[in-house]
Amino acid sequence: MKAEAVEAEALLPAAPQAGSGRANNSRIVGTSVHASVANEIGQRIVRGDYPPGSILPNEAKWAETFEVSRSAVREAIKMLMAKSLLSSRPKVGSWVEPRDRWNLLDRDVLTWYATSPNREAFLISVQEFRHIIEPEATALAALRRTDEQMAEISTACREMGEATSLPQRTQADTRFHLAILRASGNELLVPLGTLIESALAHLFVFVTREADDLRHAQGLHEAIEKAIRLRRPEAARNAVRKLLANTDEVIARV
Amino acid sequence: MKAEAVEAEALLPAAPQAGSGRANNSRIVGTSVHASVANEIGQRIVRGDYPPGSILPNEAKWAETFEVSRSAVREAIKMLMAKSLLSSRPKVGSWVEPRDRWNLLDRDVLTWYATSPNREAFLISVQEFRHIIEPEATALAALRRTDEQMAEISTACREMGEATSLPQRTQADTRFHLAILRASGNELLVPLGTLIESALAHLFVFVTREADDLRHAQGLHEAIEKAIRLRRPEAARNAVRKLLANTDEVIARV
DNA sequence: TCATATGATTTGTAGGACAATTGTTGACTC
DNA sequence: GAGTCAACAATTGTCCTACAAATCATATGA
Numbered sequence: 368m369k370a371e372a373v374e375a376e377a378l379l380p381a382a383p384q385a386g387s388g389r390a391n392n393s394r395i396v397g398t399s400v401h402a403s404v405a406n407e408i409g410q411r412i413v414r415g416d417y418p419p420g421s422i423l424p425n426e427a428k429w430a431e432t433f434e435v436s437r438s439a440v441r442e443a444i445k446m447l448m449a450k451s452l453l454s455s456r457p458k459v460g461s462w463v464e465p466r467d468r469w470n471l472l473d474r475d476v477l478t479w480y481a482t483s484p485n486r487e488a489f490l491i492s493v494q495e496f497r498h499i500i501e502p503e504a505t506a507l508a509a510l511r512r513t514d515e516q517m518a519e520i521s522t523a524c525r526e527m528g529e530a531t532s533l534p535q536r537t538q539a540d541t542r543f544h545l546a547i548l549r550a551s552g553n554e555l556l557v558p559l560g561t562l563i564e565s566a567l568a569h570l571f572v573f574v575t576r577e578a579d580d581l582r583h584a585q586g587l588h589e590a591i592e593k594a595i596r597l598r599r600p601e602a603a604r605n606a607v608r609k610l611l612a613n614t615d616e617v618i619a620r621v
Numbered sequence: 622m623k624a625e626a627v628e629a630e631a632l633l634p635a636a637p638q639a640g641s642g643r644a645n646n647s648r649i650v651g652t653s654v655h656a657s658v659a660n661e662i663g664q665r666i667v668r669g670d671y672p673p674g675s676i677l678p679n680e681a682k683w684a685e686t687f688e689v690s691r692s693a694v695r696e697a698i699k700m701l702m703a704k705s706l707l708s709s710r711p712k713v714g715s716w717v718e719p720r721d722r723w724n725l726l727d728r729d730v731l732t733w734y735a736t737s738p739n740r741e742a743f744l745i746s747v748q749e750f751r752h753i754i755e756p757e758a759t760a761l762a763a764l765r766r767t768d769e770q771m772a773e774i775s776t777a778c779r780e781m782g783e784a785t786s787l788p789q790r791t792q793a794d795t796r797f798h799l800a801i802l803r804a805s806g807n808e809l810l811v812p813l814g815t816l817i818e819s820a821l822a823h824l825f826v827f828v829t830r831e832a833d834d835l836r837h838a839q840g841l842h843e844a845i846e847k848a849i850r851l852r853r854p855e856a857a858r859n860a861v862r863k864l865l866a867n868t869d870e871v872i873a874r875v
Numbered sequence: 876t877c878a879t880a881t882g883a884t885t886t887g888t889a890g891g892a893c894a895a896t897t898g899t900t901g902a903c904t905c
Numbered sequence: 906g907a908g909t910c911a912a913c914a915a916t917t918g919t920c921c922t923a924c925a926a927a928t929c930a931t932a933t934g935a
Contacts, residue, residue: 436889442699450705457896457917467811496809499757555750557721690920711886711927
């Protein structure tokens, strides 16, 4: 090809480069090349740079763009195919699949979605989804939890109360909700934990809670814990609904 | 390496080989090599051949086993990594991730799960999941459907009634439920369509319905269609609950 | 006993070569 | 002029080889 050596794009968010000079090859830390490439391309797709149905640049082009080997690009693309973001055929190339084939519940896709321009739409969808899932999941947990699962839930709930920093509290909060999903006894509910994780992680950025709010929220969590402990599905369902309503309200303020 | 040329395993379900002789290289039809390998390894993992935490054979070993190149194996493994079934590190190898990290809601993983030894557990989980999701999703659809979406739902419902063969009917049934999910106005619900698809596909194998059952089920579907058409969320919710109860009963008979 | 090197194994990355697939173009025929 | 068919070209698919990087295990030494 006669293509001139175009400026390669950096894969990771601009590492402060020691030796100034050439701005790429800045692969910095723990991430492997194919993972970075998958991340970058995936993000662009979800962000809308390449609308569904459109043909992506071919593998050689990506390799050139990122200054990596075609093998690495191919592995990245295979990862995106596994998430149904892409398909490809010889001579045609790779194209973006229609949006309703995307596996939006995938951890990575969700992350890309959460950081894309329409963050608010995302948050609203997730919160609505929680309204559908969590009351029922918690009711099931109240019926079927084992003692070990109960211990996990109680521990997380207590650590939430004792947390001294917001990140620490958020982490305990997440553990609390994930433990409930696991205790529901339905394996298919567990993967939805990524949704909740994502929701809480992004909520925590938005929200600066007052001390009063914190105490109130803690009380709501403890009500859930209690209902599960006493094996009262109906009470559990209602307690979760109250918590979600509270969260809705916090969101609405912003 | 001193490894003897061991018998390679066939990737696809035993093609009737013309020239008898060597039993592999039987890659037959439209599937690419890396996809076949991913399918085979994925199925084995979900089936339980390699329990979570255990180390898989290394890439070279897989390449030898399937008589494909290491590149193809790597691309397959990357696909499984994208579904969180695997992780890998240099020198250590690839290991199976804990079950609760698997993306069970992924189309492929779900298929592998559905064909694994514990099919019944799978079907029960899916049906329970439907109880959680579908009533609410349908209520939302009743509130937010557009006219185009309504047309899709009505068409599918009608075609269900007019279907002359069971596969044809199942297909229309699937389209009906997927259209409702899409009409719910919550993007995150759409990916759950794979669950319902899978459920109906596998239910249809189990069940041989009587003419009476068929008429009854059709009536239940039409009730749902009507509730959505008249924008009555509460009626829609109840209609779906009735349909699911009916399905439960059919399952219980077997 | 603990820290430190060093060795070996496995994945990670690169690059090149060719096969397979298939859209496109152009020639040929009716 | 329309339609059919063959040749071409572009792109992914597959294979191969070589080396780099990471890291576990072992041995070595203080």
